[in-house]
Amino acid sequence: MGGPGGTSAPRRTLSASFTTGSSLPVVARFYVTTPIYYVNDVPHIGHAYTTVVADALARWHRLIGDDTFFLTGTDEHGLKVQRAAEANAVTPREWADRTSERFREAWAQLDISNDDFIRTSEPRHHAAVQTILQRVYDNGHIEMGTYEGLYCVSCEAYYTVDDLIDGDRCPIHDRPVEHVKEDNYFFKLSRFTQPLLDWYADHPDFVRPETKRNEALGFIRGGLDDFSISRSSISWGVPLPWDPGHVTYVWFDALVNYLTAVGYGDDPQRFAAWWPAAHHIIGKDILRFHCVYWPAMLMAADIDPPVDVTVHGFLLVGGEKMSKTRLNQIAPADLLGEFGVDGFRYHFLRDTPVGPDGDFSYERMIDRYNGDLANNFGNLLSRVATVVGKKCEGVGPAPRPDSPLAVVAAEAYRATAQAWGEMAPSSALEATWRLIRETNGLLEDNEPWKMAPGPEVEAVLGDALEALRIVAVLASPALPTACAEAWRRIGLEGSPTDEQLPDAASWGGYPGGLPVTRGAPLFPRLTPTPG
Numbered sequence: 001m002g003g004p005g006g007t008s009a010p011r012r013t014l015s016a017s018f019t020t021g022s023s024l025p026v027v028a029r030f031y032v033t034t035p036i037y038y039v040n041d042v043p044h045i046g047h048a049y050t051t052v053v054a055d056a057l058a059r060w061h062r063l064i065g066d067d068t069f070f071l072t073g074t075d076e077h078g079l080k081v082q083r084a085a086e087a088n089a090v091t092p093r094e095w096a097d098r099t100s101e102r103f104r105e106a107w108a109q110l111d112i113s114n115d116d117f118i119r120t121s122e123p124r125h126h127a128a129v130q131t132i133l134q135r136v137y138d139n140g141h142i143e144m145g146t147y148e149g150l151y152c153v154s155c156e157a158y159y160t161v162d163d164l165i166d167g168d169r170c171p172i173h174d175r176p177v178e179h180v181k182e183d184n185y186f187f188k189l190s191r192f193t194q195p196l197l198d199w200y201a202d203h204p205d206f207v208r209p210e211t212k213r214n215e216a217l218g219f220i221r222g223g224l225d226d227f228s229i230s231r232s233s234i235s236w237g238v239p240l241p242w243d244p245g246h247v248t249y250v251w252f253d254a255l256v257n258y259l260t261a262v263g264y265g266d267d268p269q270r271f272a273a274w275w276p277a278a279h280h281i282i283g284k285d286i287l288r289f290h291c292v293y294w295p296a297m298l299m300a301a302d303i304d305p306p307v308d309v310t311v312h313g314f315l316l317v318g319g320e321k322m323s324k325t326r327l328n329q330i331a332p333a334d335l336l337g338e339f340g341v342d343g344f345r346y347h348f349l350r351d352t353p354v355g356p357d358g359d360f361s362y363e364r365m366i367d368r369y370n371g372d373l374a375n376n377f378g379n380l381l382s383r384v385a386t387v388v389g390k391k392c393e394g395v396g397p398a399p400r401p402d403s404p405l406a407v408v409a410a411e412a413y414r415a416t417a418q419a420w421g422e423m424a425p426s427s428a429l430e431a432t433w434r435l436i437r438e439t440n441g442l443l444e445d446n447e448p449w450k451m452a453p454g455p456e457v458e459a460v461l462g463d464a465l466e467a468l469r470i471v472a473v474l475a476s477p478a479l480p481t482a483c484a485e486a487w488r489r490i491g492l493e494g495s496p497t498d499e500q501l502p503d504a505a506s507w508g509g510y511p512g513g514l515p516v517t518r519g520a521p522l523f524p525r526l527t528p529t530p531g
């Protein structure tokens with residue numbers, strides 16, 4: 001990739017691939033990221049939604065054998081954090097330490113399987129930011145200028161009067177913007193209009209869904225202004241290597257976290273292995289930064305843009321975006337007691353398709369939990385375990401090779417895999433649940449609980465156990481704990497996360513002759529609590 005005007009050969013698969021040596025097999029690499037969250041705020045279900053989506057994708061890619069790296073973390077510099085610290089009478093570092101820990105705790109509670117947690121205040125990140133800045137500066141894409149304009153501290157972004165509500169309020173936060181005048185360094189974004197358009201033309205899946213891609217293209221076609229990348233009036237940030245009186249603008253700093261974590265400027269071999277196999281998952285509020293600024297910054301530093309950016313909508317509460325000022329934030333912990341970790345994860349993955357905005361509804365969360373988890377998955381497991389206990393002395397029979405469920409399972413696997421590959425967790429889970437429903441249907445049609453012990457009952461139960469085995473693997477990215485428990489109860493060793501697809505989805509893997517145990521309901525039915 002060269003500077004402006006440079007092009008790269010089209011390179012597109014969902015996972016970038018590399019060879020480890022001439023005779024070794026090709027390994028796919030999948031590097032998935034969440035945005036790094038500002039430490040001026042504490043985790044709420046909007047942050048949790050993005051993080052659970054990225055986690056489920058990471059888990060899916062591990063299952064299909066991709067070498068997977070999952071990154072999340074916290075964004076700790078900038079005016080917004082400096083002011084939050086001042087308001088709480090602590091240093092920015094103390095404030096960042098404290099709030100960053102809240103995010104770590106929330107992700108541990110939600111069974112998030114991140115491989116790394118990056119903090120922008122870490123020395124490794126400062127080094128990477130300075131390396132890329134120097135590179136872009138040396139390439140001639142950073143110049144001095146005077147900035148006079150309107151700034152929203154909550155967005156850490158500049159606006160023109162036309163962007164604003166009534167000419168003076170931020171369109172995202174509905175708060176007054178501030179007038180700023182400074183001598184700043186500017187990133188020459190305007191030079192990258194054509195290279196960005198070329199990149200989008202060569203990489204039709206760079207931004208998904210389509211509506212968000214069009215939005216990004218709209219920004220680019222509308223004309224790009226150079227943007228200021230330094231501030232001399234604040235101290236909480238990464239100093240510019242050639243002029244330490246300035247610190248880097250928070251977005252230039254923050255985006256680079258995706259490079260830092262895979263060794264940019266520090267470990268060239270590791271960096272070459274993971275970059276650009278990156279897949280960013282973000283909310284729509286930060287589309288412009290990820291889909292316009294970021295690929296241009298990378299081009300300016302002679303680095304390829306990532307594979308793709310998946311943009312989801314807002315999770316609304318009462319029709320409004322959650323915010324501290326509106327006092328409408330819901331913390332993940334508020335829902336975990338009632339729904340459990342898996343119930344929480346399942347609802348957001350299944351009921352908030354990636355793309356449009358979704359209004360959070362407690363009633364819908366209850367319905368989904370009772371319908372899909374208690375009545376379908378949980379009920380299937382407990383029915384099968386009960387009947388195996390009564391009719392087969394607690395020993396699970398093997399499935400029939402020619403079971404009517406074999407075709408259903410193959411189709412469920414195909415559709416599930418396709419949807420995860422398209423970054424569509426809701427459709428993936430819908431496809432997996434078809435197998436659960438058909439299996440419950442097979443039981444209802446045959447009523448093994450009414451049959452006398454013998455080959456007929458064993459055939460039906462063997463098929464159901466095999467379907468449960470496959471479901472436990474396919475649903476494990478969403479329900480890691482429940483699937484591990486279902487696995488154990490049907491007598492299997494290890495855990496579904498040790499399995500490898502597609503082999504683990506082939507019909508006939510349940511060996512039979514295993515002890516099947518009953519236990520407390522996997523998902524006890526819930527009744528809505530008033531208020």
Ligand code: MSP
Binds near residue numbers: 041050283285316
């Ligand atoms: N620090 C920047 C991101 C830098 S990434 C290089 C930032 N942080 S943030 O804390 O404001 O988090 C933004 C992200 O949190 C959103 O893009 C989205 O992924 C998630 N969400 C925050 N509120 C949300 C909703 N109400 N609904 C859905 N997701 C939301 O911007």
